[in-house]
Amino acid sequence: MGFKYVIEHMEEDENTPQSLPEWVILEYQHMRSLAGPFSSVHFTHLSQTSTASLTSLFSSSTSSASSTLAFAYAHTDPILPFLSSLSISLERVCLLDPKAMKEISPADASEFDCFLFGGILGDDPPRDRTSELRILGFPSRHLGPVQMTTDTALGVTKKVVEDGIRLSAIPYIDFPTIRFSAKESVEMPFRYISQDGLPLLPPGMKDLLRRDLDRGFDF
Numbered sequence: 374m375g376f377k378y379v380i381e382h383m384e385e386d387e388n389t390p391q392s393l394p395e396w397v398i399l400e401y402q403h404m405r406s407l408a409g410p411f412s413s414v415h416f417t418h419l420s421q422t423s424t425a426s427l428t429s430l431f432s433s434s435t436s437s438a439s440s441t442l443a444f445a446y447a448h449t450d451p452i453l454p455f456l457s458s459l460s461i462s463l464e465r466v467c468l469l470d471p472k473a474m475k476e477i478s479p480a481d482a483s484e485f486d487c488f489l490f491g492g493i494l495g496d497d498p499p500r501d502r503t504s505e506l507r508i509l510g511f512p513s514r515h516l517g518p519v520q521m522t523t524d525t526a527l528g529v530t531k532k533v534v535e536d537g538i539r540l541s542a543i544p545y546i547d548f549p550t551i552r553f554s555a556k557e558s559v560e561m562p563f564r565y566i567s568q569d570g571l572p573l574l575p576p577g578m579k580d581l582l583r584r585d586l587d588r589g590f591d592f
Contacts, residue, residue, distance in 0.1 A: 375409075375411035375412030375413065375535070376412045376413075376482075376485075376486060376487065376488060376531075376534065376535065377412065377413050377414075377415055377461075377486060377487040377488070378404065378408050378412060378413070378414045378415070378443075378487075378488050378490070378527050378530070378531070379414075379415045379416075379417060379452065379455070379466075379487055379488070379489045379490070380401070380404070380414070380415070380416050380417070380489075380490050380491075380523060380527075381417050381418050381451065381452045381489065381490070381491055381506060382416055382417065382418045382419050382423070383418070383491050383505065392422050392423055392426045393423050393426060393427070395581060396578070396581055398427075398430070399575040399576070399577050399578050399581065400522060400523060400524045400575055400578075401416060401427065401445075401524075402430070402434070402575065402576075403524040403574075403575035403576065403578075404443075404445070404523075404524050404527050404528075405431075405434075405442040405443045405445050406441060406442055406443075407524060407527050407528035407531060408443035408527060408528075408531055409441065409442075409443055409531065409535070410440050410441055410442060410443060411443075411535070412443050412531070412535070413443055413444045413445065413446065414443045414444070414445045414446070414527075415445070415446050415447075415448060415455070416445070416446070416447045416448065417448045417450055417451055417452050417455045418448075418449070418450070418451040418452065419447055419448065419449055420449070421449060423447070424447040424448065424449050425447075427445075427447035428446075428447050431444075431445045431446070431447070452489065452506065452509070453509065456487070461486060461487060463509070463510055463511055463512075464512065465484075465485055465486040465487060466485065466486070466487040466488075466489050466511050466512070467481060467484070467485040467487070467488050467489065467511065467512055467513065467514055468489045468503070468506055468507065468511035468512070468513040468514075469488060469489065469490050469513070469514060469515070469516060469526055469530060470503050470506075470507055470513040470514070470515060471503065471515055471516075471520070472503070472507070472513075472515070473513035473514050473515040474513075474515075475513075475514050475515070476514060476515055476516075476517070476540055477514035477515070477516060477530060477533050477534070477540060478514075478533065478539070478540070479533055479534065479537040479538070479539065481514060481533070481534055482534040482535070482537075484512075485512075485534075488527075488530050488534070489506065489511060490523050490526055490527060491503045491505070491506055491523070516529055516530070516540065517540060517564070519545075519547055519563075519564040520562075520563055520564065521563055521564045521565070522563050522565070524575060525563065525564065525565050525566055525573070528566055528573070529543055529566065532566075543566065544566065544567035545564050545565065545566060545567055546564070546565050546566075546567045546571070546572045547563075547564050547565075548560060548561065548562055548563070548564075549561055549565060549571075549572040551572075551574075551579060551582055553579075553582075553583045553586065557583075557586060559582055559586055
């Protein structure tokens with residue numbers, strides 16, 4: 374059934390027993406709608422607390438959602454044991470890597486079963502934490518020269534390998550300014566898919582950014 378989109382969770386706070394921050398949850402939920410109903414999304418290398426939290430969230434949202442969402446699963450196993458448990462060879466897994474030599478293309482749909490992302494969620498500036506996955510030997514592809522959030526990277530990959538759209542034909546907005554009022558705005562230092570002339574953000578992200586901005590003015 375479709376492809377497996379796998380996000381190896383690499384946030385540094387994963388060493389704590391706390392559950393995932395709200396902005397991480399919004400991005401992870403958004404990946405389900407971007408992947409669509411014919412594929413699945415897997416989050417690996419999570420803590421027990423985060424695994425339980427996401428599993429509960431996915432279960433409740435699936436029961437109330439339409440058939441437009443991908444099935445999603447949370448795992449404590451890191452990527453290699455996860456792939457081994459499903460008998461998936463490394464050669465069938467494509468790592469989305471900014472330093473890859475080749476650009477992703479619709480032809481890759483026949484080359485791979487899984488597409489692997491580092492769940493870094495937009496370092497600014499980038500710290501190349503994808504190197505932790507690169508050394509494992511996966512074949513790789515890149516998504517262009519501008520850094521994307523992980524949910525955007527998944528959405529772009531889906532458009533290329535499932536919808537057959539060339540990477541250069543996808544409309545983008547780079548470094549958009551999110552405006553809340555005439556005097557309040559924030560610039561996002563990433564590339565986003567353009568939808569109706571606006572950056573395709575996770576539902577609820579703009580409100581979260583506004584709350585964070587307001588907290589920043591509390592002295």
